[in-house]
Structure formats: C-alpha cells, structure tokens
Amino acid sequence: MAVATQGASSGINSQNTRTLLRVSILFLIAAAAVASRLFSVIRFESIIHEFDPWFNFRATKYLVANGFYKFWDWFDDRTWHPLGRVTGGTLYPGLMVTSGVIYHALRALTVPVDIRNICVLLAPAFSGLTAYAAYLLTNEMTTSSSAGLLAAAFMGITPGYISRSVAGSYDNEAIAIFLLVFTFYLWIKALKLGSMLWGALCALFYGYMVASWGGYAFITCLLPLHAFVLIGMGRFSDRLYVSYTTWYALGTLASMQIPFVGFLPVKTSEHMPALGIFGLVQLVGLLQYVRSSMSAKQFKTFVITVLVGAIGIGLAGLVGLTSLGYIAPWSGRFYSLWDTGYAKIHIPIIASVSEHQPTAWPAFFFDLNMLIWLFPAGVYLLFQDLRDEHVFVVVYALFGSYFAGVMVRLMLTLTPIVCVSAAIAASQILDTYLSAKKPNLEDVTDAGSTDAKPAKTSGLRVSSKPAVGIFTLVSKALVVGGMVVYLLMFVSHCTWVTSNAYSSPSVVLASRMPDGSQHIIDDYREAYQWLRQNTKEDAKIMSWWDYGYQIGGMADRPTLVDNNTWNNTHIATVGKAMSSSEEVSYPIMRQHEVDYVLVVFGGLLGYSGDDINKFLWMVRIAEGIWPEEVKERNFFTSRGEYRVDAEATDTMKNSLMYKMSYYNYHSLFPAGQTVDRVRGARLPDQGPVLNTIEEAYTTENWIIRIYKVKDLDNVGRDLAAAASFDRGQKKKASKKKGPRVLRVD
C-alpha cells in the first residue's frame, strides 16, 4: 500500500501527468472556444450572418461545384451588372479553398456534410486552433508553464475575437487570426533558433495568410519593424539574418502567387519596409562579417562610408521611385490609418463604414474586460527581461494598440497580443503567490517571531526584516483568491457579451414580445425569397451597396453594386439614381437595365439601419462625382436639419429614395397619424407619387420594399404624363396653341 501511494503521489508531478493535464486543458479550452460561438446557431438557425460572408459563401459554393481551376478563373457576370467582376483575381481565396478542402476531406471520410454547415462552423473550428496558436506563442515568451494555458483560455473566449468569429460569420478573419498568431509563433521560433526551416514554415504560413486576408500587411510591416528595432538596439545576430532573409525571400515570392496581390510586394509603399529592412539586414550582415577582419579604426571608416552611402541611396531611391510613380503611394484605406481625417474628406465610401470609426474607451473594456488592464502590466513585465522575442511583443503591443485606437475593426489584431501579455502578467501573479516556497529562514535571526522583533539595527530597518510577508498562507490565499474571482468574472463577462452582443445574425431580427417570448422578424429573407421565385433569372436589382452580397447570395439575382466597393463611380451612379428625382433616375436605371429597385425601410418597425439613415452617404458619394447635379445642401432644410416630414425640402421629397420609402405608407395609419418610428417624424397625409416605377413587393413589416421599373410608354409619352393620365388627372386645359416642338425628319 505504502509503495502504491508513494508511486501515485510522485506520479502527480511526473512528466506524463503534466502532459496529460496540458492536453486535456487545451482540449477543454478548444471546446469552450467552439461552444461559446454557437449561441446564434442554437437560438436561430445555422445560417450565414452579415453581408460579406454571403459573398464568401457564394464563392465557396462555386468552388465546390466547379472545381479549383474554374474558381481561379471565375468571371462573375452577376455582380456589378454592366461591368462584371473578375472574381478569381479580386478575392483572397484562402477562406474558400480551406472550406473546400474540408468539404472534400469530409466526403472522402464518408461524412458528407453540407457546404453551408462547413462554412457556418468554420470560424468556431478555427478559433480552437487560434487558442492553440496563442498557447504556442506564449510559451515562446516565458518559461512559466501556466502562461501559455492562460493565454489559450483568454484567446478562446475573449469577445474581441469572438465578435468576428461566431458561427455563421464566414469572413476572412475567421481563419486569418489563427494564421496571424501562428505566423508570429513561427517567426519567433525561427528567430530564436536561427533556423532556415522555421523561417520557411513562417513564410509558408505567411503565404497562406496573404491568401486569406488583406490584413497580411500587418505582418509585412510588423516583422521588419521587429527586425529594425532589434538592429537599432544592437542586437543584430546571425540568427536574425537567417530567419529574416529566409522569411522575406520565400514569403514575398509566396505572396506574389496570389493573383489579387500580384506585383504589389514590389510596387506599393506598404511593402517597402520589408524590402528596406531586407537590404539593411544584408548590409549589417556584411559589416558584421567584415568587422572580424579589421582593426577598429579601419572598421569605423568602413562602416561610416558603407552605411551612410547605402542607406542614403536606398532612401533616395525610394523617394525617387515613389515620386516618379514606379512605387504606388499608400492606398487610401491604409493611409487613413495615419491621417485619421483623410477618409472623411476624400473617400466618403471608406468613412461611411461603421467599422472604420475610431474606438471609444468602453469598447476596449467591453471586448477585453480585465485583459485590458493586465495587458500593460504584461508588457512591462516583458520589459524587465527584454529578450529578442519580448521586443516583438512590445512592438506589436504598441502598434496594435495604435491601430485598434484608430479603427474599431482593428481591435481584432490587437486581441492576440493582449491575450498573450495579459496571460504573462496573470501567470506571473499566480506563480508568485501559488508556488513561491517559503525561503529558508536560517539566515534570519529568528524565524518564529519575525515581525515582532526589530532585530539588530545594522542598517535600514526594512533591510533587516526578512522578506517573508507574502509567504504567509493568508496573503497567498487572498491574492490567488482575488485572481480567481477576476478570472471567473472574466468568463462570465465573456459569455454574457458573446450571448447578448455578438450572436445575432443580422439577417433575421429578433425582438421580444411583452410576455418575453421571442419574435423573429424575417423580412430580409422574405424579400430575397420573393425575388428568387418571382422574377426572371437575370432580372437586375438595384440597391445600395450594403445589400449587394446578400441579394447575390440569397436572391441569386444580378446586382449593380455590392459590398466589394472596387468601383466608386458605379456606386456613385447608384447613389445618384437614389438621390435624384424620378426624371433623372429613370434614364439612369434604363441605361443600366435595372428591373427592380430594392430599398430598406425601417420606419414602421423602428429599424434604424435603413436606407433613409444611410441616405446622406449616398448623397455624399454621388456628390463626389457629380457635384453639379447632386448637392448635399439641398437635402437639409434652411435651418440645416435633415427632415423627412412635411418640412422636408423639395429635393428630399422628390428624391427617388424618399418616394420609394414612403410610398403608400400613409395608408397604414388613420389620417393625420402617419408616423415614422425611426426618425420620430409625423408624415403628411398625402404620400409621394411614383410615375416611373411601381411597387412590386413589400414585406410583412415593411422593412424591404421592392419596386419594378416600368417599361417605356407604348404611345411614346413620358412616364409622368402617362401616369397622370392613368390617374385620371386631366392635362391642364391648354389654350389651343400650335405645337411647340419642331419635328426633325
């Protein structure tokens, strides 16, 4: 018996038990990560959310149905109607290919799963991998065995990452964050070992990342920055040379394989830091080599000449090539990160996206809870023992914080490093208070009554006291208990946020009835289904660009513009059609062969994300192209108010958007009580009159209204005259005058 118990107790700390614990903890973390992302699937159903994922889903279906090569050369003639989109060359194929591979792998294993379910559940599956990658990355940073597991747990459930990776959120970020963290892990590994193989692996995963998300530029800039800071700190080493050059040479070639990226790595400013540091690393490597064979004085001359010459030439070359136009300057999206006022003035289409706004403080606490205050502590702790890989965390933390402060969306890239450094701080606390052994007190005069005895006053009183305060059971229990409470609160916060804020599919709107039961408003799918079943296969739908992907995905009809905002003028055309009067819009719609116009109207239900609230952006974007014809000023009253009621300006009342939104709306209410519940405005009894389009469908809650564009009049009248004739309005009795128009034969 005694032998057996001894064996068991020594087994508790043995390597095997630890490994078992580790593996099971990691599995539990992965399970928690997956489980916390399933709220929306359980509550609603397994569908794709939001807007962008609908395109990814559609592309994935195309890939699965037609094979890889067809997908690669896919010309999509059902978007951007007259133009079409060279889809194979304008998307990041990583996401689609990943789910395609999973789809076929599961089929090969005789588990035929619907492609929709793979797409819906891809993000939760990858979040488990992300947690594992965070574990690996953190283990590279610290020797503490708990930090990695903590980081994995944080990464698994923190809302900052869940917000973009719930089930159904089939977006590029779903796999990109895993690739980001894993690439960083491989980079750190390569740097530590100075191994070409790890560098090559890093480059391969970097290539995969490039194939998946436009945010790869973050890696492209962060790794050179890390290398640069290391060089600046005098920490250049052969390991840095090997890992950086291997990564750059292979990674750049790998990134150029993606058609959407193509020659960008040699032609745009975003990629120039990597190239510049590549050159600098060569130079410093050469100097390092030469140094061993020269006297100090000779070396000095050599260094100054070579370094100054080369850097000067490099910088001059960069400036020259940029100003000559060989190297493209920063793109607007990237530039607006530095000059935060730029987008609002010059590119309204970037500023119009709600994710591109600056982040408010509460968002940080909301998304990261206690991690946000452990984060700086972790960075500080890493400063204390500043190894090469810690420099990376510091650099990443600085840049990640800046970008996350400038743009809400980039909270996502900050989250991994917050998890890593918060885990380091938390594990430091736990290590200190859990496993710190009571020091041997023999050198202290009296171990029993330490604080009672002032001891011999040979110096400062503090130094003569033994440092045993934190070793008492009470202090340990107090601090560890506090930490545990915080950790538990973190879990409950994360679950609450995920459940309440981030798990609603924007396709179906949920509302609560007075008795607490749930009421689902499913107008979007109702309308799209109507379009799918009751219009001809190639009927062109005009709507604002937000709904382009959903129409393509759910209604399967060609659209004029969609969420891939590559052609600003085309979007402005739609904006002009929406914001002009019918006489102006009708020719535009005819020219673009529009059959149906779709508007989103939330006035009846109080759904605030409708097209009247987005209307000013349409006006602004149109004004950017046709400043003479569309003027934002005209949509405001003389007192500068944006109104929709009787006080609204004539331009507003005559605009197609206004007419489409409020057409027949007054018929729902008794006279004098027509109310728009979003704007809180009382509308006039007489609704707008439509001449060139007719109402085709309006959903149950009036959220989506679809109008059919009328054909030309048979008799050749203009449609306004024809419509007024149909309404029985007599033409104004004109005096018998001769015809005013000359006939031209």
Next chain:
Amino acid sequence: TPWDKVLINLYNHYIDETPQRTKLLDVFLVFLAAVGALQFLYCVLAGNYPFNAFLSGFGATVGQFVLTISLRIQTTEANKSEFPQVSPERSFADFIVCSLILHFFCINFIN
C-alpha cells in the same frame, strides 16, 4: 591610403581564415550575384515586359543567394555558439528544403 589597407587586410583575412568548403559556397555566391546583376541589367536595358518572369528570375537568384549565405553562416565554425541546435548536416537539409520551396514558387510564378 586607408581604403587600400582595408581591402588588402580583408583579402588576406579571407584567404587565410576561410575553409575550403566555405570558399566553394562563396564561388556559388559570386555566380549568383553575377546572374542577378545580369538579369537586372537586362531588365534595365530591355524593359521589364513580362514582369513576372523578371521577378521570378531575379527573386530566384536573390533568394538562393540569401539561403546560401544562411548556410554559410550556419556552417561556419565561429558561429557555432549562435546556433546550438543546428548541426551542419541539419542546416544543409534546411537549405535543400528551402531551396525547393523557393524554386517551386519561382517556377510557378514565371508561368
């Protein structure tokens, strides 16, 4: 002049201190540099019309160059302490794997 001294010093140091195998690598490096320079010159003179072809050719030489230097660094005795986990055989295997990846990308990119 100081520059002559520097260069002579460098040359003597190189001849005396470098082992045979490393010199062999250096010949390869010189060759790669020459090929890269020729390609670049041709690109400057004749234009860069199939730009992907230029990039993959030039990228191949540059990539191979840095990989060879990495091999050279890792196999140099003096750098032993920097790479405790990389034996010369291991670094040669790494070199081969990386070169294969590099050439795969280049051949794919040259079309």
